[in-house]
Amino acid sequence: MVASEERGDFPLNVDTKRDSAEMIKTKLRASENLLKECYAQFPNYSGIVKCLLENPMEKLLDICRLTVGIPLRPMLGKITQDLTQVFKKSEGKLLNCEYKYDGQRAQIHMDSNGVVTIFSRHLENMTEKFPDIVQVIPRICSDGVTSFIMDGEVVAINSDGQLQNFQKLSNRTRKNVELSKISVPVCVFAFDLMYLNGQSLLKLPLRNRRDLLHGNFVKVKGQFDFVAQIESSDPEEVHSFFKNSTEFGCEGIMVKVLDDPPSKTGNNQRTNLLASYEPDKRLESWLKVKKDYINGIGDSLDVVPIGAWHGNGRKARWWSPVLLAIYNPDAETFEGVCKCMSGFSDQFYAEMKLKYSKENGNISETKKPYYDVDDGIRPDVWFEPLEVWEIKGMAAVGNVDHEKGLSLRFPRFVRVREDKSVENATTSEQLAEMFFNQVNERKSEKNISIEGVLEDKNESDENDYASN
DNA sequence: GTCCCAAGAAGCC
């Protein structure tokens, strides 16, 4: 990757004659890391290549640096199953806990000419989709703000300014959006600031970035706000904050390291408790705590596998995905509810392939009359209804096509329910109940109305997916 | 040539 002739003898350059194999390896690794770091904040290969052709590699980060108008790869949160492990890892340090809103990530740039660009998590340019956000940006800047890059979550709200679910946000038009015709208003909840007035803030600890964010921007009712947050090291306090977040209609919380460790010495190199903004990384310094990760309190369903497709690539030897069904005791049918391909180990795949095989007579080409599955869903094979699996996910209901009724967001396999027979699988009534429990949980929170969710419920009722 | 619909692609999570 590193051509040596042109760039002489700068340290990263490999000298194939003089360097030991070990040294070459080290240098290549260093170059690779440098390039990665560069790409994370300046994902533009033509720019990087041009820079490398004209400059020594040491200059790379100085030249291809964080730039307004060019998106950086966002820092990501690490999944955490258990709130208590958060405190073990943080060693009593103060943590910034923030609501994790159910919306869409947005990286907002404003250059020194006031030109606003909005990027998605995968660096797509979303500016066209959010003219309302573009329009409000001048009003959020305090005096003296000339340029910035900010990280936040775009969330759908209703006319009263209350949070709507993700589905609602999906209903927004994406192309040629006219300001006057926006049907789904949104609010930006900001949580980080990576660049301000010509300066990169990436290396600053979160505490400083957060304070700069709060100090240089102002709320605009219903359009721009900061994420709800507390600073704490108290497990009780954080736990109740987490609970509040889910009752408020959020997915959970983010728990972030606020300050850099006093000294690096003695610190385990594996524990990445950095308070800086690390583009494109998923470190322990940002922990994502969601209800459905946590054992016992997420939505779980007992379903029957009723069909499957031939897998691709790495899963070419197995059945993947698998079609899963809930049970309708009145009609004595199995109703397809979702496909699932996550949570299975290779060993489980192997056993599944053996069990559902021609040899064992448990598969067939034709759909059983007591399988109630949308015509559009045509598995390669149909299974005999043999067993019950526990799966996890989030009960959700679509807005557009209510005929589809309830479904499951992020379905994944948890375990086989040896103790259950197929007639004891979750029923459609129970699934509906699960969804409404989520709704009622939010409803019970005084200050928060959940008009949007209730609307969904009513509309859905009209389509009677939950009746009889 | 225009309209309509279904299937597929692309984009969020």
Next chain:
DNA sequence: GTCCGACCAATTCGG
């Protein structure tokens, strides 16, 4: 978005 497995490097373990 979730999850698994492959891979790598740092850390710990055992002789």
Next chain:
DNA sequence: CCGAATTGGTCGGACGGCTTCTTGGGAC
């Protein structure tokens, strides 16, 4: 004390649901 085994972290692949947007073919 050093090599082997273990552990923790990163990365890539395989796909989930929902939605809007695009596209291609058939009817008229």
